[in-house]
Amino acid sequence: MDVSIFFSGEFGRRFLLNLAYPEMCPKLGACGIDACDYCKDYDFSSKIVMAEEFADPSSYGIYIDDPSSILPEILDGDVFIAINLHPDILVELPSIVESYKALIIPVEDPRWCSPGLRNQIARHCEEVGIEFACPKPLCTLKPETKFISKFCEEFRFGMPRFEVKLNDSTILNAKALTDACGCAYYVAKKMAGYWIDSKENFWKEIHQHQCAYPCLASMERDVEIKESPFHLGGYAMVYSFSQAVGIDAPEFIPHHMREFLNFAD
Structure with a gap:
């Protein structure tokens, strides 16, 4: 499966580094450079078709009149992961990435995606036929649908x-x-x-x-x-x-x- 990741902030950077560049784990400061034994025996960089970092959502103001104007051309993929993006971008994603099979929006912070916004996105995903998950936090993601289950299996991903x-x-x-x-x-x-x-x-x-x-x-x-x-x-x-x-x-x-x-x- 191919994955696209749009993100802002430190968690998004860590998420991408962990998925695509596991050998750079010492940069996270956990084990440290001297103690790293490179225990992560994977590299999913070839599976990432897009990785785009955005400014903090607050920098765009309360409203974005045309979210598509700040987004790049969307390349084809299977799973789209949106981390800490502006609500006006999130709400339009089901239409923007409707060629994808699944949309995952993690909520590490309650401000990232409110319950009301989550429900609105879920309805929109159902209308266009995209699987949707909004785990709070990401490490509670459960493989409950077909393509998200396949993603979790292939990427060894989800709840520990x-x-x-x-x-x-x-x-x-x-x-x-x-x-x-x-x-x-x-x-x-x-x-x-x-x-x-x-x-x-x-x-x-x-x-x-x-x-x-x-x-x-x-x-x-x-x-x-x-x-x-x-x-x-x-x-x-x-x-x-x-x-x-x-x-x-x-x-x-x-x-x-x-x-x-x-x-x-």
Whole structure:
């Protein structure tokens, strides 16, 4: 599958770097140049047909009269990913990229795409026959439709999943199977050698590494999830890694957050 990425801001730059230039991971500052062991064994640069960086949405003012006037010619592709773009651009995207099979609009910050705008875009995508996902944050993306599922499989993308080898209560090694921004690879590397003495300390350790990557999801409270996207991303990471070692984590995740992780009570 071929992907186009239109973005603004630091998260968009990190997302593109992680997808297309994994060997440049040390630039993110997580492991550091000296400690990098190049654990990301992929390179999807040949699958990216367009990568366009835009100015911050606020620089365009409240309204953009003609969004198409600031967009380049759209090349053919399969999945279109729009990160932190002006609302007037987002709302027109289903028509602009109608030759694509799927549109993904991550919401790392509640200001990026309001629930009302998301619903409007979803209706428009349905009208033109494009699959649509608006994960909040991106690491909660679930492969629920045909082409988005294919994208997640081919790009090892979405909510974190891990493969972990244990010796009694010690983690011998861990490998990220799916990831959204590179954080899962960092967590997997840092958890190698950890001795699990209690669930509480284990969960705290995972969460500390997620924070240290660092996670760029907003800490601003979101009206839908009733906490910040940052915290939901943390719950996703801890829950997924816990599952990989055979530890269920129901009490770690607040009840009001579980629906966003497809986690039943």
